[in-house]
Amino acid sequence: MPETLTSTDPAPYDALLLLSFGGPEAPEDVVPFLENVTRGRGIPKERLAEVGKHYFLFGGVSPINEQNRELLAALRKDFAGHGLDLPVYWGNRNWAPYLVDALREIARDGHRRVLVLATSAYAGYSGCRQYRENLAEALEQLRGEGLPELRVDKLRHFYNHPGFVGPMADATLAALAELPAEVRDGARLAFTTHSIPLSMAETSGAPDDPARGTPGGAYVAQHLEVARLVAEAVAAATGVADRPWELVFQSRSGAPHIPWLEPDICDHLAALHTAGAPAAVMVPIGFVSDHMEVKYDLDTEARAKAAELGLPVTRAATVGADPRFTAAVRELVLERAAVERGVRVERCALGTLGASHDVCAVACCPNPRAPKPAAAQL
Known part of the structure; x- marks a missing residue:
């Protein structure tokens, strides 16, 4: 019989990484940011400047980084207020602070088991597997730098929480x-x-x-x-x-x-x-x-x-840093920690589809261009 989640013990995890897409924060950032997003596709700078016109309408600044700062602060406040002793870091796929830099900081701070909250609620290549591919690439880079090995797990999809x-x-x-x-x-x-x-x-x-x-x-x-x-x-x-x-x-x-x-x-x-x-x-x-x-x-x-x-x-507004969402993240962290310790707990989900899987299968959401290694999978 599953237990009601009551523990605030995050073990075996010792850090949480907020992983997001990233965005430019100045006009001169727009084209380099889009080059990061489209890396390997051979799109000329002139075309990227055209694609980036909507950023220029907003002064070349995407709201996403500031919104992630707000979510980061809200998560830290929620964790502290509920006795969850777990440091929260932040990294992006396509702009500073970059994912590899965040993982490097985590490793140098002495952490080894990392949970990842990706700012995407749903299954899919761009919303899940590509994040896991980027994690695998970053971890490989850190291995090449001789840093201690990190184990990274991704929180389950939270769309129906x-x-x-x-x-x-x-x-x-x-x-x-x-x-x-x-x-x-x-x-x-x-x-x-x-x-x-x-x-x-x-x-x-x-x-x-x-x-x-x-x-x-x-x-x-x-x-x-x-x-x-x-x-x-x-x-x-x-x-x-x-x-x-x-x-x-x-x-x-x-x-x-x-x-x-x-x-x-x-x-x-x-x-x-x-x-x-x-x-x-x-x-x-x-x-x-x-x-x-x-x-x-x-x-x-x-x-x-x-x-x-x-x-x-x-x-309608999005969830942003709504206290109910930050509480949901805390619950998902503690749920996954309990599962890793071998404790069966209630997995909160609305509707008919049930709680999503914790670990992605190799065949999940395949890369549309070519197979690549991905972290946090079976």
């Missing part, structure tokens, strides 16, 4: 309340996430993942689950039981001849307007914080499209 779903539901209610009263009850919910190639979506998740039973693979199935859970919470709070909702996509960046997940949020808003919807709420369930793909793709492009159509829209 109440500490993620609850804040998203409340943010959706707050966004609904911003709409004029006469259109509020008829407003549609547009749950948004990053579009990915269809081939990547179809291979997302472990081969034996229950979510793979849903067409579209784990990436789509997990997002649909969160959308359903949030929509049900909104219905219960508002008394509008039959409010239509749909999962839609944004931030496509690939070649036009390669099929990606659709519909795009702007196309969806146009379809809602044509169908006579009185208003819409955009709910960015695919993102942990209000970074550039939220600020530009939703708050700038999608809002401009809605204004062109004359369709009232609002946008």
Whole structure:
């Protein structure tokens, strides 16, 4: 029988790494940052400057690093307030502070067993395996420097944890309340996430993942689950039981001849307007914080499209450093620590898909270009 989680002992872990995407913090950072993101693809600087135009609209600064600083501080405060003695570090895949530097600091501080919180809630190559590939690369670099060996484990996907779903539901209610009263009850919910190639979506998740039973693979199935859970919470709070909702996509960046997940949020808003919807709420369930793909793709492009159509829209906030989310991270840390010590504990998850696996299979979310070593897998 699983036990209720009561211990605040993080053993065998002695550090937590907050691992994120990273972003530029000055105009001169934009092209070098995009070179890091697209490394190995041979994209010319002129094209990268064009791609980076949305960063220049915001002074060349992505909000993501400051948001990660806020989350880092919130995690440290939550841990200290609940007696969890575990240092928290921060590293990025594509910009300072870099992942390899964070791991080097962890090793030099004497830590050896590291848990990793990636700022992505879902299964998929870009959201999970690529982070683990970057971890493997960084660990190999540290071995070459003669530093002590680190063992790194990644926290499970948290998309259906109440500490993620609850804040998203409340943010959706707050966004609904911003709409004029006469259109509020008829407003549609547009749950948004990053579009990915269809081939990547179809291979997302472990081969034996229950979510793979849903067409579209784990990436789509997990997002649909969160959308359903949030929509049900909104219905219960508002008394509008039959409010239509749909999962839609944004931030496509690939070649036009390669099929990606659709519909795009702007196309969806146009379809809602044509169908006579009185208003819409955009709910960015695919993102942990209000970074550039939220600020530009939703708050700038999608809002401009809605204004062109004359369709009232609002946008729900992301979870950010919500205290319920930081508490969820603490619970996930202690859950994984207990499992590593051989203790069976209750694994908190809402909905029908259950708690995600702790350790990824080798066949999880394969690299779309070429196989590469990945950390934290069977």
